[in-house]
Amino acid sequence: MSTESDDLRARLRALERAARPLEPGATRRRELRRATVASTERFLRHIATARAYDDVPDPGIGLLESPVTEHGMALPDLIERFEREVVKPGGNPASAGYLAYIPGGGLYHSALGDFLAAVSDKYAGIFFAGPGAVRLENQLLRWAADLVGYPAGAAGNIASGGSIANLAAVVTARDAHGLRGADYARAVVYGTGQAHHSLPKALRIAGLAEATVREVALDEHYRMRADALAAAIAADRAAGLRPWLVLAAAGSTDTGAVDPLADIADVAQRQGCWLHVDAAYGGFFLLTAYGRALMRGIERADSVVLDPHKGLFLPYGAGMVLVRDGALLAAAHSYTGNYMQDAADARAEASPADLSPELSKHFRGPRLWLPLMLLGVAPFRAALEEKLLLAQYFHREVQALGFAVGPEPDLSVVTYRWAPRGVPLEEQNRLNQRIVEGVRHDGRVFISSTMLDGRFTLRLAVLAFRSHLRIIDRTLQVLQEQLAALD
Numbered sequence: 153m154s155t156e157s158d159d160l161r162a163r164l165r166a167l168e169r170a171a172r173p174l175e176p177g178a179t180r181r182r183e184l185r186r187a188t189v190a191s192t193e194r195f196l197r198h199i200a201t202a203r204a205y206d207d208v209p210d211p212g213i214g215l216l217e218s219p220v221t222e223h224g225m226a227l228p229d230l231i232e233r234f235e236r237e238v239v240k241p242g243g244n245p246a247s248a249g250y251l252a253y254i255p256g257g258g259l260y261h262s263a264l265g266d267f268l269a270a271v272s273d274k275y276a277g278i279f280f281a282g283p284g285a286v287r288l289e290n291q292l293l294r295w296a297a298d299l300v301g302y303p304a305g306a307a308g309n310i311a312s313g314g315s316i317a318n319l320a321a322v323v324t325a326r327d328a329h330g331l332r333g334a335d336y337a338r339a340v341v342y343g344t345g346q347a348h349h350s351l352p353k354a355l356r357i358a359g360l361a362e363a364t365v366r367e368v369a370l371d372e373h374y375r376m377r378a379d380a381l382a383a384a385i386a387a388d389r390a391a392g393l394r395p396w397l398v399l400a401a402a403g404s405t406d407t408g409a410v411d412p413l414a415d416i417a418d419v420a421q422r423q424g425c426w427l428h429v430d431a432a433y434g435g436f437f438l439l440t441a442y443g444r445a446l447m448r449g450i451e452r453a454d455s456v457v458l459d460p461h462k463g464l465f466l467p468y469g470a471g472m473v474l475v476r477d478g479a480l481l482a483a484a485h486s487y488t489g490n491y492m493q494d495a496a497d498a499r500a501e502a503s504p505a506d507l508s509p510e511l512s513k514h515f516r517g518p519r520l521w522l523p524l525m526l527l528g529v530a531p532f533r534a535a536l537e538e539k540l541l542l543a544q545y546f547h548r549e550v551q552a553l554g555f556a557v558g559p560e561p562d563l564s565v566v567t568y569r570w571a572p573r574g575v576p577l578e579e580q581n582r583l584n585q586r587i588v589e590g591v592r593h594d595g596r597v598f599i600s601s602t603m604l605d606g607r608f609t610l611r612l613a614v615l616a617f618r619s620h621l622r623i624i625d626r627t628l629q630v631l632q633e634q635l636a637a638l639d
């Protein structure tokens with residue numbers, strides 16, 4: 153062998169040694185695992201009584217004290233920093249008292265599913281490369297499609313969240329209707345003022361910022377009025393516009409209202425519009441008999457979005473898009489590449505890469521598969537039924553404290569406000585703002601607010617799997633204390 157080869161071999165061996173920390177041995181793995189698990193156990197030990205919001209000054213700033221270095225830091229120091237600067241400040245979506253916005257979850261079994269996925273690092277983008285990984289995700293998507301009531305030809309994708317899932321649906325609707333650039337200015341989208349902002353955002357990203365978005369009138373329960381939708385579409389058609397997309401909500405973010413899906417499906421079908429149902433928040437209430445009845449007609453939607461990181465209590469990072477005619481989802485996301493030629497003939501099973509913008513991706517399946525297979529559906533169903541009843545309970549009890557309430561909750565969001573008689577609206581709004589800020593500062597529970605009809609309104613969203621009767625009672629107590637502090 154030449155001296156050059158010898159030099160090269162010596163250099164390679166030196167680099168291999170220098171890169172060795174990348175492959176910890178069994179003993180080191182045990183140390184790392186123990187320290188990491190110990191931190192999560194510290195977190196979970198007090199989760200039932202943990203603060204739901206921690207209002208610390210300049211949160212997370214301590215992270216900047218230690219930049220990335222050449223040779224790293226000790227794990228205990230890093231974990232200590234992570235707990236102090238990341239876990240502690242701000243909202244705690246894993247806590248029972250997180251009742252703001254749309255709560256998340258943090259199901260423990262999902263963390264273990266992520267661990268399995270990450271260590272084996274199976275490639276879940278293409279069937280050829282990771283057949284089991286792709287089948288696992290497709291099996292979950294089929295389960296969700298059955299829940300919605302979709303036929304065998306449906307297809308879907310487990311995306312990172314509802315926003316990306318909504319984007320995939322919008323792009324699919326655009327291509328399915330053959331909309332081209334020249335058509336955008338005439339295209340009309342129908343939604344309500346209660347549509348989630350990820351939908352106008354998706355329209356803009358999809359190139360459709362020029363399309364007209366019509367705000368369809370709401371009924372007194374903040375649900376879309378199907379008669380107003382029909383009238384708006386007819387008027388636009390008469391004016392030479394191109395009615396295209398109807399955006400309905402199965403659980404709006406603000407009030408949890410479920411639009412009358414069957415009536416809306418009638419209108420959309422008659423008018424040849426694509427019907428998308430944003431069920432990111434409410435979709436998994438289909439697991440309950442009540443939810444099934446309320447969302448009747450969802451199976452007639454062309455596309456549906458459901459968020460497992462909301463309604464199935466997963467940690468953040470899982471949203472599902474389902475399209476009734478799966479070929480249309482594929483058509484909107486198809487691609488080719490010379491470097492993909494080995495995989496081209498292995499498409500008997502639909503691959504995520506053919507149904508989404510992603511190629512290499514987080515193998516998200518196991519974070520849902522493990523808890524669902526391990527526990528079965530029953531505990532999820534029970535938890536969702538519990539959330540529905542907790543919302544009803546709060547709706548009743550908060551009135552007993554003297555709050556004015558919005559409509560009976562469709563799902564698990566309750567709107568309410570402090571509206572003492574004889575106090576002008578501006579002053580009422582200020583009082584409600586003081587209440588929401590006071591509750592956040594207190595930190596035992598975390599609620600949020602919104603504007604409804606120009607009124608500063610408080611929201612309670614019950615969806616965290618750890619939220620039970622006692623935290624709702626505690627919320628009522630915290631609110632009562634806030635009222636006492638107003639005088």
Ligand SMILES: *Cc1c(COP(=O)(O)O)cnc(C)c1O
Nearest residue numbers: 254313314315348350405432433
């Ligand atoms: C949360 C939510 C979204 C956005 O989903 P992300 O997972 O947060 O991206 C869209 N629509 C509705 C109704 C939602 O509640």
